[in-house]
Amino acid sequence: MPFATIADSNPIKLCVVIVGLPARGKSFISQKIVRYLSWLSIPTKSFNCSTNLEQILKESGTNADDLFRSNYSPDGEILNKTRDITLEQILDWFGLVDACGVAIYDGINATKVERDRLNKTLQSHEINTVFLEAYCDDESIIETNITDIDSTSPEYSKFESLEDTINSVSNKIQFYSKAYQTLTTEDEGDLSFIKLINFSSQIILNHIDSYLKSRIVYYIMNLHVKNRYIWLSRHGESQYNLEGKIGGDASLSERGVKYSYKLVELVNKYIPNHDKLEVWTSTLKRTQQTAKFLPYPQKQWKALDELDAGSCDGLTYEEIAEKYPDDFKARDDNKFEYRYPGGESYRDVITRLEPIIMALENQENVLVITHQAVLRCIYAYFMNVHQEESPWMSIPLHTLIRLEIKAYGTQVTRIKADIPAVSTYKERGTSKLGESSNGTNIMSGSVISGITDKVVI
Numbered sequence: 001m002p003f004a005t006i007a008d009s010n011p012i013k014l015c016v017v018i019v020g021l022p023a024r025g026k027s028f029i030s031q032k033i034v035r036y037l038s039w040l041s042i043p044t045k046s047f048n049c050s051t052n053l054e055q056i057l058k059e060s061g062t063n064a065d066d067l068f069r070s071n072y073s074p075d076g077e078i079l080n081k082t083r084d085i086t087l088e089q090i091l092d093w094f095g096l097v098d099a100c101g102v103a104i105y106d107g108i109n110a111t112k113v114e115r116d117r118l119n120k121t122l123q124s125h126e127i128n129t130v131f132l133e134a135y136c137d138d139e140s141i142i143e144t145n146i147t148d149i150d151s152t153s154p155e156y157s158k159f160e161s162l163e164d165t166i167n168s169v170s171n172k173i174q175f176y177s178k179a180y181q182t183l184t185t186e187d188e189g190d191l192s193f194i195k196l197i198n199f200s201s202q203i204i205l206n207h208i209d210s211y212l213k214s215r216i217v218y219y220i221m222n223l224h225v226k227n228r229y230i231w232l233s234r235h236g237e238s239q240y241n242l243e244g245k246i247g248g249d250a251s252l253s254e255r256g257v258k259y260s261y262k263l264v265e266l267v268n269k270y271i272p273n274h275d276k277l278e279v280w281t282s283t284l285k286r287t288q289q290t291a292k293f294l295p296y297p298q299k300q301w302k303a304l305d306e307l308d309a310g311s312c313d314g315l316t317y318e319e320i321a322e323k324y325p326d327d328f329k330a331r332d333d334n335k336f337e338y339r340y341p342g343g344e345s346y347r348d349v350i351t352r353l354e355p356i357i358m359a360l361e362n363q364e365n366v367l368v369i370t371h372q373a374v375l376r377c378i379y380a381y382f383m384n385v386h387q388e389e390s391p392w393m394s395i396p397l398h399t400l401i402r403l404e405i406k407a408y409g410t411q412v413t414r415i416k417a418d419i420p421a422v423s424t425y426k427e428r429g430t431s432k433l434g435e436s437s438n439g440t441n442i443m444s445g446s447v448i449s450g451i452t453d454k455v456v457i
Contacts, residue, residue, distance in 0.1 A: 012212055013094055013127045017105045017118055020134035021180055022172040023145040025199060029134060029220060030106040036219050036357070039350065039381045042212075043097045047089050049107030053082045065168055068175040083107065087118065091125055102212070103127075110180045112188060119191060130213050131193035132220075133183045138198045148227070148406070196220065219358070224405075228364040230382070231271060232375055232401040235286040236260050237421040240314075241397070244422075244433055247306060247313035252289045255419055259398045260290045262417045266400045266450055267294060270415055273365055280304065280356075281369045291369050303352045306371035310343025317431040332428050335391040346391050349377050357381055372424060375401075382410045383444065392428065392441050397421035400450075401443070412445030 016033060018026045030046045037044040056078060057064050067078065090103045109115055115131060122129045136142055146169050147162065183193050185206055192207040194217055203221060208214055236256025240248045252260065267274050277296045281287035282304035291298055312320050312327075321328040324341075331338040339345040353374065360366065360378075368378065372395050380390035382403050395401075396414075398421045404411040423435050436442065 012100050012210060013097075013103075014101075014210075014212055015090060015103045015105055015122050015127050015129050016216065017109055017115065017129055017131045018107060018134070019109045019115070019131055019183060019193075020136070021108065021110075021176055023142050023149065023169050024134040024136045025141075025145055026134050027106055028148075029132065029196075029223070030104045032223060033102075033104060033216060033219065035381065035384050037102050037216075038384070039357075039387070040354070041347065041350075041387060043101035044104070045093055045101075046104040046106050047086050047093075049082055049086050049105075052085045052089075053079070056082055056085070065171060068168075068171040083114070087121060090122075091127075094125070094127060108176050108180075110176050112181050115183075115188065115191065128210065128213075129192060130208070130216070131183060131188075131191055132216075133193065133195045134199070135182055135195055135197050136199065141198060144226075194220070199223075219361075222358045222362040224362055224364065226364075227404070227406050229271070230360055230364075230403045230405060231267075231367040232378065232403065233263065233290070233367065233369050233399065234372060234375060234395060234397050235284075235290040235369060236263075237397050238286045241422050241424055244316040244318075245314055246317070246320075247309035249284050249286075251285055255398075255421055256286070256290070258419050259417055259421070260292055262398075262419055262450070263290065263400070264293050266415060266417060267367065269450075270400065270402070271365070271367070277365050277367055278363075279367045279369065282306065282371060282374070284371070287369045287371070294367075296367075301356060303356050304368070304370040304374055307346070307349050307373035308340065308343040310340035312340050312343070317426055317433070321431045328431070335428075336387050346373065346377065346387075349373055350387075353377055379403075379443065383412070389440070392436070392438075393443065394425050394436050394441050395443065396435070397424065412443060414443060414445060414447045415450050416447060418449060418451050 018030055020026045027048065034044045034046050054064065057067065060078070062078070086105060086107060090105060093103055094101060105118070109118065109131070119129050146166055149165060149169065181187070183191070183195050185204075189206065192209060192213065194208070195204040197203065200221060200223060205217060208217055235252070236259035237253045238250040238256055239253055240246070240250035242253050267277065271277060274296075279291050279294050279296050279298045281291050281298060281300055283300050283302050284305055287304070288300065312324065315323070327341065336346045339348065356378070373391070375395045376390050376393045379385065379393060379395065380387065382405065385393065398417040398419045400415040400417070402413040402415065404413070423433050425435050426433055427436055
């Protein structure tokens with residue numbers, strides 16, 4: 001379903017203009033918004049002022065630290081050129097997208113004059129604006145952000161020590177603080193803006209006048225700033241898995257039951273603070289049977305149920321190819337958009353998973369036990385996998401998946417339970433089951449044997 005038909009009666013082009021001093025989590029927020037809206041199939045792209053500044057400084061032979069240590073004006077030629085280039089990139093991009101899209105202007109945008117100029121320019125091109133300020137005066141949050149920048153930001157990878165990063169960021173903070181003007185309803189009450197104070201401890205909203213802006217507000221209110229783990233697992237092998245059938249509400253196979261016992265051991269061994277763990281399952285038997293022996297609070301979510309196969313429920317892929325050859329081909333041709341007769345598509349699954357994603361963004365120490373298609377969609381969100389590729393990702397049975405959520409990305413580790421299970425992966429163009437030979441369909445990260453603790457090559 002095209003985004004414009006579910007969001008606004010008229011197609012919308014929106015620029016989210018980020019405002020804030022260095023080390024306030026601006027790029028983290030920018031990248032998270034890109035990931036969320038892209039997952040919802042809304043064309044979204046972030047344009048980073050710092051990246052453009054680095055290129056300009058490189059071409060001019062100027063050192064960034066020298067620039068920010070000097071008496072150079074925040075309104076000087078180099079920085080104005082950087083802002084102009086970033087704005088031009090955004091306008092060019094909007095010229096390429098279809099009826100709707102969201103651009104993120106990731107910069108300092110420190111003064112009322114800068115913001116007014118941006119707003120007027122964007123409006124003259126029929127682009128809506130919302131300013132998003134990351135305001136922070138909590139020194140502990142700023143220190144944590146600087147540490148995260150040092151360990152994860154590509155911009156600071158050139159520095160040899162945390163001390164070098166701290167000095168560089170501190171110089172930038174001091175430089176921009178001279179001219180910085182925070183957003184207020186008294187001075188800029190005509191602007192549409194979101195003001196996050198100390199990340200999410202307080203939020204001020206002004207002229208949030210569209211469905212899309214409201215969605216962004218709802219999302220960022222649920223963001224979790226600290227590094228953390230989320231744990232994922234498919235249910236244990238089911239009787240339907242053994243028979244090659246899709247859908248249904250089958251019970252676990254004998255090996256699937258063994259995995260439910262083994263999962264207790266893996267949780268105790270690999271999940272820190274597992275005494276505070278919460279387990280989420282679908283409403284289907286095979287996920288609840290897999291979680292049966294885990295002695296932690298459990299929550300069942302209908303939204304975590306497997307993709308509804310409609311009239312194909314309970315059939316094998318061979319039977320589907322024989323009975324519904326046109327549908328079988330249509331699904332292979334566009335697996336993300338294809339909807340089983342009387343059932344669901346991957347796009348439909350994403351729509352119902354949105355509350356789950358919101359909850360996961362605001363949680364830690366959660367183990368989600370669910371189904372292949374659902375895990376593909378969750379994995380695609382956290383790993384920023386393109387929607388056309390996500391239905392072809394291989395998510396093996398009897399594997400505990402650790403997602404380490406960091407400011408600038410997510411790291412994946414797969415912990416194998418070493419209990420055999422059938423493959424339920426179907427390659428494009430065949431009705432046979434078996435793991436993909438295409439490396440792009442394999443989950444990223446290292447693979448650990450649950451028996452030896454060693455990385456499996």
